[in-house]
Amino acid sequence: MIPLTIIGGYLGAGKTTLINNLLSAPHGRRLAVLVNDFGAVNIDRDLIAHHDGDTIALSNGCICCSIADAFGAALDKVIALKPDNIVIEASGVADPAKIAYYGQGWPGVRLDAVAVMVDATSIRRRAGDKYVGELVQRQLDAGDMLLLSKTDLISRDEQRTLRGWLAARTVKSPAVDIRHGSAPVDLLLETGNRRSEAAPPDATPDHGRFFTSVLFEDHRPLDRAVFIDELENWPDAVLRAKGFVRFSDDANRAYSLQRVGARCSLEAVPRSDDQPAGARIVIIGPRDRLDTEALSESLRRSVAVGTSALVRR
Amino acid sequence: MQEIIVYTARAIHTMNPSFPVARAVAVRGDRIIEVGDPESLRPWLDAHPHRFDDRFRNHVLMPGFIDPHLHPSMAALLLQMDFITAMDWRLPWQNVAAVRGQNAFLDRLSEIESALSDPDEPLFTWGHHPIWHGNIERETINSVSRSRPIIVWHRGFHSLFVNDAALSWMGLERADIERHPQIDAETGKFFETGLALAFRSINPYLLAPERFADGMERLRQCVHHGGHTTIGDMAIGIFDFEMEWAQQLESLERDDTPFRVALTPFASSMAGGDVGPERVDEIRAYQARNTHRLKFANHVKMFADGGLFSGLSQFGEPGRIDGGHGEWMMAPEIFEKVARLFWDAGFQIHVHCSAELGLDLALDTLEKLQWERPRFNHRFTIEHLGLSTLEQVRRMADLGALASVNPNYIFELGYAYWQNLVGFERASQMARGASLIRHNIPTTLHSDFTMAPAQPLNSAWIAANRLSEQGSVLCPEERLTRDDALRAITIEAAYILGMENEIGSIRAGKKADFTVLEQDPYEIPVADLKDIPIWGTVFEGRIFPLGG
Ligand SMILES: [Zn+2]
Helix, strand or coil: CEEEEEEECCCCCCHHHHHHHHHHCCCCCCEEEEECCCCCCCHHHHHHHCCCCCCCCCCCCCCCCHHHCCHHHHHHHHHCCCCCEEEEECCCCCCHHHHHHHHHHCCCEEEEEEEEEEECCCHHHHHCCCCCHHHHHHHHHHCCEEEEECHHHCCHHHHHHHHHHHHHHCCCCCEEECECCECCHHHHCCCCCCHHHHCCCCCCHHHHHHEEEEEEEECCCECHHHHHHHHHCCCCCCCEEEEEEEEHHHCCCEEEEEEECCEEEEEEECCCCCCCCCEEEEEEEECCCCCHHHHHHHHHHHECCCCHHHHCC | CCCEEEEEEEEEECCCCCCCEEEEEEEECCEEEEEECCCCCHHHHHHCCEEEECCCCCCEEEECEEEEEECHHHHHHHCCCEECCCCCEEECCEEECCCCCHHHHHHHHHHHHHHCCCCCCCEEEEEECHHHHCCCCHHHHHHHCCCCCEEEEECCCCEEEECHHHHHHCCCCHHHHHHCCCEECCCCEEECHHHHHHHHHHHHHHCCHHHHHHHHHHHHHHHHHCCEEEEEEEEECCCCHHHHHHHHHHHCCCCCCCCEEEEEEECCCCCCCCCCHHHHHHHHHHHHHCCCCEEECCEEEEECECCCCCCCCCCCCCCCCCCCCCCECCCHHHHHHHHHHHHHCCCEEEEEECCHHHHHHHHHHHHHHHHHCCCCCCCCEEEECCCCCHHHHHHHHHHCCEEEECCHHHHHHHHHHHHHHCCHHHHHCCCCCHHHHHCCCCEEECCCCCCCCCCHHHHHHHHHHCECCCCCECCHHHCCCHHHHHHHCCHHHHHHCCCCCCCCCCCCCCECCEEEECCCCCCCCHHHHHHCCEEEEEECCEEEECCC
């Protein structure tokens, strides 16, 4: 199943720029992009059209009934292109949670991440707006991660107030800064677990400034119960975690770990050459929030005691 | 020159208040020469060859009925389905008798099933309502047939139930539907976003050229049977603009079609995205396609909030009982921008507004546009007018907005909105009537077919009686008078389509469009309006009896 990433947020939050940056980043993955809305700036449409992504205009909600819903047909069209990932740019007035249902239920795709862009200069005003206030707040609630754009346009004081306001009202995820509409590819997209992809290749200065990652490798399998317990207690600063693990009670089988925001899956996968003998996990989060040392310690605690000899090659 | 034909009738209600009732109407070709009585017509008759035709001597003539807002393409889909409904439905090819109770529903379903000759042909039925029919679920439908795909679509369009054969017809595995959060695999119920997975298979099937053509032919018959001589397609392009245009051209632009269609395209698209000035040119260019019966004009359709039937309207304070929320069809900023584009280009803008906050957006926008660039006679139209406040009605009047009301909300949704969504006070005042007239707001009625039957007399009946499906009277203070209700399906509807100089009343110079009734709508009790039998219509001077 193709992983589906939803980019939500109100008009002007920088969704299209983010997607353009995704399309042009050298990640080597084939992306299909569904554009739900072209926002206020027509030029965005041209930018997207010049990349490989496919664009289809999608309608919000339904007028009288759902029979004319074009969403499914558009999804099928991009699924047929067999991309590595599908990215949906939600309309500025869409509730990303509703689009997420498609990711959870449409044949051939799987919900990967819901990233909600937040315009730092206008979010608080919009959240109190008569027409869109309630919608904007719902959009915030829907994000596995909130990406804060345009923070360079407001003062430090305003940034602090904004962060306080966001922290007080969002439960799922911390808001992270991004600049120039760009966030690490590995954060937004599930990029696979091959060894070459394990370490975030992304070292652009902006990303380095705002994001950090932990690479944990151990040749020993993990203790299933301890690991799952640790996993459940990871801080919300873990925006994404991915990798392979083996467990001491079933060391012949590798499991693929995918965690985005609070959503987590751990699935047994067929044997392949690039699977580690023990565990290999990458964790991405905001530089100012992710306690990499504590996470490494959490993973070390998960290593099954006294099993090293079993799987050493 | 063609001879004049003088039709005499028991009564002719002209809907021209300065000349309200007549006994004879003189027609030459497709035009009315004069209306009056045989004596008053003498000057014209003495000067020109003529003959009398008294075939309508026992009938009552009204101007040809007009429904300014329905959806031929949606109808063409729905009319391919077999109706099993809790209310009687008069369809041209069939009187659908009311079916109530679960057993009766299943009996009827079995009857339809066994009448089909091709064992693999999918069976679609529309009209199921749990209040009347109980639960009709996967296993229940399996008991009707295990091999034929059967799809049972809810009366309110919100959900559908299917049997196992239908699941495999849709190419869905049990696992596919089990993982979907808005499909219940056990009961075979598809709802909300789950519906999209069903329509993925259903739409291509029902929109296949020969079936769609068949559905459009049925729509053609329904429109005639409702007594219409003009309808408005108030959003051509719901599925695919060019496909729908081509089908209307083929199915409706025919010598034996007794009505015309006013076509209104989306200002931007179903997607409600941003557009630039080139869109204005594009829409203007549609007018070059106009044929005798199919006509574009400077009209566009826009959308504020989601529909009442889908429960996605934007409610004003104090919101909904269940705390639920609606959706915007267009971002408010884009709504304003697109509206400005067409306002400045001199278009008449029709805005779909379901509840108070949606209406506020439309009126705030209209006020801003009036401030920037005042226009007289702009005819900015509020379509549907589900929930509104009296202050909004007054503001509509202040700003010169018109009202195209869907009265069926009262009948079909009034009770549910009262009980579940907004309580009695607001629900009872849905789809206003009298207050609009009191504020001198030109007011028309529409069916939004397939949302309600395409029968203008039915719309007039609801607006004049305000009965809910459950039998309660909802806000008698908002009842339209008999005359206002009948004006709303004739001259006011013509006005809202910008065609009042051609149609909508019976007067010298207008098109000879008449609806021929078996009873006089001004004499029978208002409670019987919907039951007046329609004999047929006259369209541009040509006589079209029903079933003839
Ligand atoms: Zn409509």
